[in-house]
Structure formats: structure tokens, C-alpha cells
Amino acid sequence: MHEPGISSRELMAENETLRARMAYLLEQAERNHEIMCRHQAFDLQIVGASSFPDLVGTIFSTLPVISDLDIVTLSLIDQNADIYTVMHRLGVDFETLPNLMFCEHAVELGFDMAPERQPRPTLGPYAPGRHRAMFPQPPADLRSVALVPLLRNKRLIGSLNLGSVDASRFTPALGTDFVEHMGSIIAICLENVISNEMLKYIGLTDSLTGAYNRRYMDRRLAEEIARARRQGYRLSCMYIDIDHFKRVNDTVGHQGGDDVLREVCTRIKAELRMSDTLCRFGGEEFVVLLIDADLENASIVANRIRTSVAGLPVDLSTGEQVAVTVSIGVAALTDFERDHAIEGVAQELIASADAALYQAKAAGRNQVVTAA
Numbered sequence: 001m002h003e004p005g006i007s008s009r010e011l012m013a014e015n016e017t018l019r020a021r022m023a024y025l026l027e028q029a030e031r032n033h034e035i036m037c038r039h040q041a042f043d044l045q046i047v048g049a050s051s052f053p054d055l056v057g058t059i060f061s062t063l064p065v066i067s068d069l070d071i072v073t074l075s076l077i078d079q080n081a082d083i084y085t086v087m088h089r090l091g092v093d094f095e096t097l098p099n100l101m102f103c104e105h106a107v108e109l110g111f112d113m114a115p116e117r118q119p120r121p122t123l124g125p126y127a128p129g130r131h132r133a134m135f136p137q138p139p140a141d142l143r144s145v146a147l148v149p150l151l152r153n154k155r156l157i158g159s160l161n162l163g164s165v166d167a168s169r170f171t172p173a174l175g176t177d178f179v180e181h182m183g184s185i186i187a188i189c190l191e192n193v194i195s196n197e198m199l200k201y202i203g204l205t206d207s208l209t210g211a212y213n214r215r216y217m218d219r220r221l222a223e224e225i226a227r228a229r230r231q232g233y234r235l236s237c238m239y240i241d242i243d244h245f246k247r248v249n250d251t252v253g254h255q256g257g258d259d260v261l262r263e264v265c266t267r268i269k270a271e272l273r274m275s276d277t278l279c280r281f282g283g284e285e286f287v288v289l290l291i292d293a294d295l296e297n298a299s300i301v302a303n304r305i306r307t308s309v310a311g312l313p314v315d316l317s318t319g320e321q322v323a324v325t326v327s328i329g330v331a332a333l334t335d336f337e338r339d340h341a342i343e344g345v346a347q348e349l350i351a352s353a354d355a356a357l358y359q360a361k362a363a364g365r366n367q368v369v370t371a372a
Helices: 008-047 052-066 082-089 177-203 214-231 245-270 295-311 342-362
Strands: 071-077 100-103 122-125 144-152 155-164 235-242 277-282 285-291 326-332 368-370
Touching (some): 052 177, 082 177, 214 285, 235 295, 245 295
Parallel strands (some): 071 100
Antiparallel strands (some): 144 155
């Protein structure tokens, strides 16, 4: 029985409409389940990221695909450039991550930073003047964006920036629970991987001078020899020794000796490029690896270092001053035979620079000698 006044045809039409509605809802449910599964897989992928470039690269390559976005960028707060410096020194190539930006202060991210509440996601139309910093290379037809604060223990560490060419994709009326959940997972992963990279960096540096330690140089030298073989550029090595360092310790004490080591390290660094690597090899010895530098250019740098160290006495924390000089041996990589083991080639390069250093010492110190 059906209600009086409703024809069979109308009832059939109503049932057809209900079936169509049910089919649509089932399709949406299946689609949402598929999206949820993709995002769960994404969460597992970033949680398992073992390094900073692995994590950030996964965010940039995977998130746009699973969320149907036209651009994803990441802004991180890095007040003293600590993150950038450490990642760079650990070998991160930022040119491969153009959608990663760093800023000095939280206010630059544009969130409401009222002290009584946490910043919330900002959704709405794309405004070039307001959003240019978050999307330095936006798609030509970018229409709507979502800026998601990355929070750890109520502290803002950055912003996940999502963009779409669909004007209705992100609007102020939309709920933010989903993007907030995504932001919280990414924030946790970022903090963990950055902390791990910092610990890795600390384990590869000398606590007194801040230079790398021998373990790092062994690893970096092997990497650079392999890269130099592939790309055909030159590598040079400097072996630096502080002259009469025992006499310095005997004269001004071990604290004064530490002051000398730190200052000599600072003066060496001042003559190097970002691509070069300085390590404290042990005691009063330092080794420098110069990328894309032949023997002649390396000798020029070595003489600048020698002159810088000898030019001015070192001011000690006690108020005293002490004159210091260094002797330097310089060698260049000449063995590009691919069938020679990289470890052996690395040892030979260091040994050649060390032999040249021995000659500089024998010739009266405060000199630069290049390997034959």
C-alpha cells in the first residue's frame, strides 16, 4: 500500500532517486576509505623516514599525489640557521628541495600569535601579496591555499602550506580537523628527524673547536672521491699542524692551549668555502678537504691560512697573548682509476699531504709545501 494521491510512477521515481543517492553515498564512502588508506600509508612512510632529506622529499613527492594538490611547500623556523647549517654540513642538497623555506621568526608565517591561544590553520583564496613567502614558485592558476601550523608542545616550529587550482578546495568555512591531524604527524616526524640529525652531527664534530672529527672526514673523503670520479672534478687535501704546540702548552697551560686550538680553527675556517671540509685530526693537527680545487689553488688557500695564523698573536682568555704559526702540507687527488679501492686512495691522499707537512717541518716550520 502507498499513500493516497502518490502514483506508482512517482513512487518509482522516488525510489530511483533514493537508489542514486545511496549509490553516491557508497561511492563517497569508498573514496573516503581509499583516501584514508593512502594517508595512513603516508603517515607510516614519513614516520619511518631515516633522514631529513628522506622525510622532506617524501612530503613533497607523495602528499600532492594522495591529496590531489597542485603544490605543497614547507616553511621551518630556524632562528640562528642551526638547522640549515647542520643539514648542509651533513650533505643535504637544498637545490633539490626548492619548496623548503626557512625563516627566522614565527611571525613571518602569518598566523595569529595571540599568547592565549594556539595558531590555527588558515584556509582561503590565494593572495599573492600575502602568500608569496609560502609559495615562492606558485602554479600560474593557484586559487586556494591552506596554511597549517606545525606545533610541538604548543611551540610553533613551521608551516605546512597546501595549494590548489580549485577555488573551492580550501575555504574559511571548511573544517580543519583533517589538516590539523596531518600537521601534527608531520610536526612530530620533523622534530624527531631533526633531533636525530643534530645528534648525528654532534657525534661527528670535535667538542673543543667545533670542527669535524676524524670519523666524519673518513666518511666525507670516501664520498667525495667517489663523486670526483663520476663528475671529473679535482680534490685537494691540506694537512695542518700547529708549530711547537707542546711549547705553547708548557708556556700558557692547557687552557691557553685550548684557546689557541679554537682560534687557529677559526682562522682556518675563515679562509675556506662552504663546500670545503675542516676536521681536527687529533691533538694539534687539522685536515682540510677542498672540493673542486687543484694543487695550485689549494696552495694559494694554504698560504692564506699560514699568513692569517702567523699575522696576529692569539688572545688568550687569561688576557695574555701568544704568537702561533702553522706548517701545512698540500696534496691533490691524482688517482682516478675506478678499479682502485676508494679507501686506499683516501689513505694515499692523506699520506701525501702528511709527507708534505713533514717536509715543511723539516724546512723550518711556518711554511707550505706541496706534494710532488
